[in-house]
Amino acid sequence: MDIKKFLVKNKSIVICLVVSLFLGFVSAVDAMPEAEYNTLLGQKEQLESQVVELDNQLAVVNNEVTVLQEKKAELDRLAKEEAERIAKEEAERAAREEAERLAKEEAEREAARLAQEEADRLAAQQQQNNNIASGSGNGQAATETPVGQMVWLSATGEKYHSINNCGRMNPNNARQVSLESIKGQYQACIKCY
Structure with missing residues (x-):
């Protein structure tokens, strides 16, 4: 095998x-016996056939190298495509997470805004109830009061009352509304009606 490697590497030599x-040998044919000449000629033909065989093996190896290089290029292309696909999926996932985070923050801001509006509305209503209950006001209470019978509603109850402190009702949280506006939604209290 060492001879073959040597011959392949040093083919031209x-x-x-x-x-x-x-x-x-040709020039020395005259001086050389015919048997020795034939032996050397046989050795020359044997060496030439070995060179041809090595050329054929080299061509096969070159073909195998070409096939392996093509396979490597294909695998490199597939690996690059896979890396790009993974990077794209990661970017999409990050974008989804960011969108979800922003939506959650927006929902929290909206909930806080609605809670503040409700607190402001309740505070204004409480102030109005306090003004009505104390008889104070700047003259607008008489013009805003609807015509008809007025009743009291508790903050959480299901009945309407004729007074703002009936039973366990908290007068600070009671609100006054017209009876016509709540008919069918609430029942009359049996204690004060």
């Missing part, structure tokens, strides 16, 4: 050597 030997 071997060919030159063979040709030189052949020329040397």
